[in-house]
Amino acid sequence: MPIPRCGLGFDVHAFADGRPLVLGGVTVPYPQGLAGHSDADVLTHAVIDALLGAAGLGDIGLHFPDSDARWKGADSLHLLAAVRDMLTAGDCEVIHIDTVLMAQKPRVGPYRSAMQRNLAEALGVPADRINIKATTTEGLGFVGRVEGIAAQAVATVVRKGTP
Ligand code: MG
Numbered sequence: 254m255p256i257p258r259c260g261l262g263f264d265v266h267a268f269a270d271g272r273p274l275v276l277g278g279v280t281v282p283y284p285q286g287l288a289g290h291s292d293a294d295v296l297t298h299a300v301i302d303a304l305l306g307a308a309g310l311g312d313i314g315l316h317f318p319d320s321d322a323r324w325k326g327a328d329s330l331h332l333l334a335a336v337r338d339m340l341t342a343g344d345c346e347v348i349h350i351d352t353v354l355m356a357q358k359p360r361v362g363p364y365r366s367a368m369q370r371n372l373a374e375a376l377g378v379p380a381d382r383i384n385i386k387a388t389t390t391e392g393l394g395f396v397g398r399v400e401g402i403a404a405q406a407v408a409t410v411v412r413k414g415t416p
Pocket residue numbers: 264265266289293294295298
């Protein structure tokens with residue numbers, strides 16, 4: 254039985270005017286979105302980094318640099334699907350992903366299952382392999398001041414055919 258590997262992802266994006274708020278591929282109704290080169294989907298970015306970490310494949314900036322015009326305004330679910338292809342090429346299977354979305358505003362609970370579905374679909378895994386948790390920071394720090402949103406993820410991956 255191959256030994257599972259665990260990867261960690263963390264990301265932060267600042268709120269910005271005139272942008273849609275995209276979290277886990279869901280456009281959440283809110284007066285502001287997040288600043289970033291791509292769609293600034295902070296949750297999906299954390300998941301990507303967790304997966305790349307578990308597979309030993311570096312980080313999101315290595316594969317999708319924000320200096321590259323190809324990723325300007327990119328749908329982060331497409332980036333996640335590209336990571337899925339990298340994992341498949343490396344014979345890696347996603348066992349489970351757990352996440353924490355840290356946002357004082359807006360409340361994201363109503364969108365959680367849609368985010369779970371989007372991430373699972375992009376990765377080609379059953380939805381029950383993805384877990385999404387959300388928390389405020391009780392008004393503390395940059396999240397609490399509603400300056401931005403942060404996300405953390407851990408991914409468990411096994412490389413088939415390795416001891
Ligand atoms: Mg990011």
